[in-house]
Amino acid sequence: MRILPPISPTPEQLIVLGDSKPGFVLVRGAAGSGKTTTALYRLQQLSKSWLSRRIRLGLEAPIRVLVLTYNRTLEGYISELARSQVTGNFGLELQVLTFGKWAVDLLGGAQILDRDDSARMLRPLAKSLSMDTDFLIEEVEYVLGRFEPGGLEAYLPARRGGRGTTPRVDQALRRRLLDEVIFPYTELKKRHGLMDWNDIAVAAGEVDDVPPWDVVIVDEAQDFSANQVRAMLRHLGDPFSATFVIDAAQRIYPRFFTWKEAGVEPFAKTHTLKRNYRNTKQIAAFARPLVEGLPLDDDGTLPDFNACESDGPLPVVVSGIYSRQVDYILAKLLNTVDLTTESVVFLQPRGNRWFDYLRTRLKAAGIPWTELTRASTWPTGPEQVALCTIHSAKGLEFDHVIMPGLNQEVTPHGNEDGDAQLDRLRRLIAMGVGRARKSVIVGYKADNPSTILSLLKPETYELVTL
Template sequence: MAPTPEQLKILAENKPGYFLIKGAAGSGKTTTALLRLHQLCLNWLSRRDRLGLADQVRVLVLTYNRTLEGYIGELARQQVSKSDALNLQVSTFSKWALEAIGETEVLNHNQAASFLRPLANRLPLDSDFVIEEAGYVLSRFRPDDLELYLTKRRDGRGTNPRMDQRLKRRLLDEVIAPYMALKGSRGVYDWNDVAVAASNVNEVLPWDVVIIDETQDFSANQVRAVLRHLAETFSVTFVMDAAQRIYPRFFTWKEAGVTAFSKTYSLKQNYRNTKQIAAFARPLVEGLPLDGDGAMPDFTACTKEGTLPIMVAGSYRAQIEYIINRTLRTVDLTTESVAFLQPRGGQWFSFLRAELKHRNIPFVELTRESKWPKKLGGVALCTLHSAKGLEFDHVILPGLNREVTPHGHEDGDVHLDTLRRLIAMGVGRARESICLGFSREDPSTVVNLLDPDTYELVTV
């Protein structure tokens, strides 16, 4: 894993403090984080010896989800030599926070939504939007500071639906307050409560070095919890790209506790995608709102040539049959990786699983898996959300129909903006080729955003 000229500048920096690494899709953010992890471990072990310290150097790497945890954990073990003087932990925020606060009953996403939905129906807005907005409020502000929602600027999502002051007040009084009371009466937490509780724990040993990958999808309360448990002298590195934010969790660094960065770096070169893949993805992100930490992909920064992406129009069964016959039969699955990514998991993979088994094509499922498979090639099944931070030789996104990609239809709709970022992120996982499938009768809106000159259309 030889560092690039861009990465060498970052690796040369070993001062304590807060550091921010911003990069567009394919720019090597995760690789940079791992190289920096290796360098910081060496630097801090050397510092320990120089100062004659007895305590271990404590290093924490936090990832966005369990799948990425498994991937980074495997690579981190390759990067960092074992030492009795080093305590290295790679974890998701949720796992780390639960270890800090101890066992407690936590509502999963569906359970929390079932608590919120009857309350959300009180407002003259789509209930899914109200549930999402309540989650944003509870993830950004401390329980004692919820009133700040009325005055703080709300960025990081589309402009519709619009929350005026009257609706904000009703959200606090008629949805969030009774929701918190209901949780209290049941003696349960949601994941926002876990972040707040982890911030308040006093018994956690402090961390010398912290690296947070995909920081754009962490909440303010999660960042606060981590920063609450730093050593007196520390190094914290945030690695992110706000253009790939798939959850509307915007917050300012200052309110999360970061008053100033010792250094900010930007990674611009796209090392992963071919020119053809980058051109294909461009319409998905053009025009989307960016905050100060966003990095719009530079589509002139790719140097690798490849084949045109393929769009397959037809029934889902026909899409899968064509893709298996054209793609899986023409790649070397012992050395090349193929990922089937879909917006939703569970039953949406049922037909694909059955078809792969019928054709004796082995596959692994990566969604929520914290143990990364050691095999380099082969077929993987994964949801789009769990694919963040990963990369594959060939990426296939079948079944992009309206049914699995719902959203509003007004300009600036928050769900459409999020969907565009999500699909663009999935496309950007591909190193060599990309294939999308959709129904001719019910195509997802994102299909119509794509430029026909950037892909080959196949009707099956």
Template sequence: MRLLTHVEATPEQMRILADTRPGFHLVRGAAGSGKTTTALLRLRQLCATRLSRRERLQVDEPVRVLVLTYNKTLQGYVAELARQQVQGAAGLILRVATFGKWAVDMVGNDGLVDRERTVPTIRRLAAQLPLPTEFLIEEVEYLAGRFRADDLDAYISARREGRGQSPRVDRALRKRILSEVVEPYEAIKIERGWKDWNDLALEVQKAPFQPSWDVVIIDEAQDFSANQVRAVSAHLSADHSTTFVMDATQRIYPRFFTWAEAGVDLTNTYVLRSNHRNTRQIAALARGLVEGLPTEDDGALPDFSACDREGALPAVAVGRFSDQVGYAIHKLRSDVDLTSESVAFLHPKGGGWFDYLRTRLAAEGIEWCELTRASGWPTGPEAVALCTVHSAKGLEFDHVFMLGLNQQVTPHGNEEGDGTLDMLRRLLAMGVGRARKTVTFGYKADDPSTLIDLLAEGTYEEVEL
């Protein structure tokens, strides 16, 4: 699977690279603006600056560099790119990891349980509350990740953002969530010796001193929780350079918090406005999906006016799933150079939803690889990747296919401002933004996702199968 090609820094990026001052720095930008590229170029620049100072001052201690990503797929991708930037530099220790892996290596995984174990417990406790159960599960994870363990009561009166306008969660409901769900859940964890992923972040905050980090890059920072940011902050050197790279418009997990409440005093904020990845047509399709959503302080809408390339209109194929796959394979054969271009089939669910596609690709002799939760970037000749939309965050491909976009795989509430619908809109727009050249959707005529109705008129070509 092909990586990013070598790129030269743009004038927009050069001013970010020139800022080597210690402290916390924020780089914001919409999909396609070169955030990950900027992060890696900044990594190279900061490492060079620190190594030069180390040599000049004849310091024995190595420069310690930490690059954190949200999920395993992006970690594998960034790890390959990061090592290319600073490969073999003497006097430098480079660590590229997900937050979870870095934290487990620091404090251990005794008692650590995945969501598959904790969610049924939360679901049972939340059953009596007048809110959708899945929404409540995310609400519990949201408040646990945002507030300190000894300050959960702050949730009752805090300004509650990043969770949509519906369902409405007033003060009375917040008190019930704390008393009837969160407090019993915490007691159950203690009784069973469980530690969930938020507990892991809290443990890292209190972990004994270890060699601190001089340079830190956090990519896709919009999906880190406040407690995860606090955990990283607890292990920084006195003159650290920490860079958060993010776009709140692409936030697809309930993670909202302010930098001040996470203890971060930003030294400087930079905004990337140019769109180097998408064509104008792809950016226009993505923008239609998120138009009208609150962008929050650190968000940026996809901007087709900032693109410098034209391309084909995205296609929306309407028909049976087997016909959608047949249409996609025809496009692979006729419009894609599988020796030099990359292709991603993305799906909100993944897993078994890819079974039929796997069978058809194999029958056609088209090699493919799986990216979801892969901790290493595939280095084989495969040009086609299968991946959940969540795991595609931060990646890019020449061609993106999202087939089977039926309502069954994108369920949500029906009220205006529904938080789940807002999340799905961001998720689908993020998937569109992965594409450099073409985007193809597909859905069944008798069961379209409501997200299809949000596509702006004139931004796509409908194909009846």
């Protein structure tokens, strides 16, 4: 599958590239502003700067450069691009990894309690609180990821950002969550010798006697937890260059924290990328109501929807049973898209069986495809059609984005204003739409549409009823 072609830095990116001072640098970018491209340009620029310093000072140790991504799909994409930019530089060691892989490697391997197993342990404990269990499990993840193991009581008075205003989590509920769910869950893990992903992050920060990193770049940093950031900080050299590339407006996991509490302060420089270079005017107008009005954290940056320069077709919203949605989409692909040069992605809120029917239909139509979800290497074959969960599409971009089957069944949420799940879904769907350079197709079943679709403005899309 084709990756991002070489492009010239934008004026906003050139300002970031001109900043080579050591210390912490924050790059706040809006959707479509070229955050990942900026991270790669910065990788190239900092590698050259630190190699020059190595030669100037006559140092023997190699320059160690680490690029951390949140998910394996983005790891594969960035790795393919990053290595082409710095390969062949003598005296430089480069690693491009997800945080999870980096942390597990530091620990020499570990048996990890995955999120599904963790949820199964938490559900019986959470029942006593008489609230939505999925919400409570996410709240546990939020608490354990934000606060250090010895400081969980800090949750009680803390500003609870990034979690919506409903359901309401008052002091009494916080106390009960700690005493009846989090502390028993922690003891249960200890008793059975188990570690979840937060335990891995904490343990990785405690590993000694490993070479420090000179340059670290963290892409999509808004979806890292505070404990993950703390672990990375404990392995920086002196001096160091650490760059966090972030878009808090696209935060889709419960990971709010302040930079100060994670130990990242002060920033030597903060840069903001606002202009949307990826989307057409029509795609930007389609996505705009999905994020307008959402609460922004301090690091949130909304794209400049009025700065898009290219034109394209209106996004298409298809209403009909799933098989007819796919009929329409495949006909559109075969008749209007060059499948040898243009990239296409089918996005679903959930993976696994939700792609089964698509696989069958693509095979019958003679359209080769590849799967990107949780892929740690970027596919280099000729296939230009990909299947991917929306979560795994973060940081990627494609010519055409297709989201069939966007029904309420796969986008559940609460019904009150300020519902945390609804806010996150809005960010998630907007992020998926924003992966597109040329066109977008969204499909839904007429008698079960996702409520997200009600936010769209009818004048921004073409409705096709099947």
